[in-house]
Every structure is written in C-alpha cells, then in structure tokens.
Amino acid sequence: MTIEDLQECLKPWLQIETWHTSHPRDQKRFHLALNDAFSKYGVAIDGDAFEDAMYSLAKELHPNWDEEHLLSTVQGLAIHAELISSYLYDTN
Numbered sequence: 001m002t003i004e005d006l007q008e009c010l011k012p013w014l015q016i017e018t019w020h021t022s023h024p025r026d027q028k029r030f031h032l033a034l035n036d037a038f039s040k041y042g043v044a045i046d047g048d049a050f051e052d053a054m055y056s057l058a059k060e061l062h063p064n065w066d067e068e069h070l071l072s073t074v075q076g077l078a079i080h081a082e083l084i085s086s087y088l089y090d091t092n
Contacts, residue, residue: 003052004038006037006041006045007056009033009034009037010033011033011057012029013030020077022070023082025066043092045085046082047078048078050077050081050082051075054077054078055074058070
C-alpha cells in the first residue's frame, strides 16, 4: 500500500469542507473511509501512514487552512484512526 492508495480511500471523506468536524455525517464518512482502507489493505495501518496521507491530501484539497491548525487536526484524527486499526487488529 502506498500513501496514494490510502489517500484514494480517504478522499471521499476529506474532500468535504466539514471533514474535520464531529458532526455525525462527517464521523460516518470518516468511518466509511477507514473501512474502505481496512478492507483493501488490512487493519495493520499505522498512525504515521494515516497522518502522512491525511495531511498531504487535506493540504491539497483545502490549501487555505492555517498550517499549524491543519497539522494539529490531522494528528488527532490519525491517532483516532490508529486506535481503530489497533482495536480491529487485536480483535480479529
């Protein structure tokens, strides 16, 4: 799996302007994007891969975001994705 492969799975979620919110629809899109990635590449995707893919794609799709705010937001979401990955890995 490449970063570009992972970005392709995350794009349906990240391309929406409200991708970073805790709105139920954004959360659902986030979880569906992770499900797509896990279905294609397995559940052993580390947080660094999520962070790299999310950061570069979000920067491309939302170029007007403040750099520090974008990085902070992506880091939190990458940790969340890694926790879900770890849970799935441990329980499967």
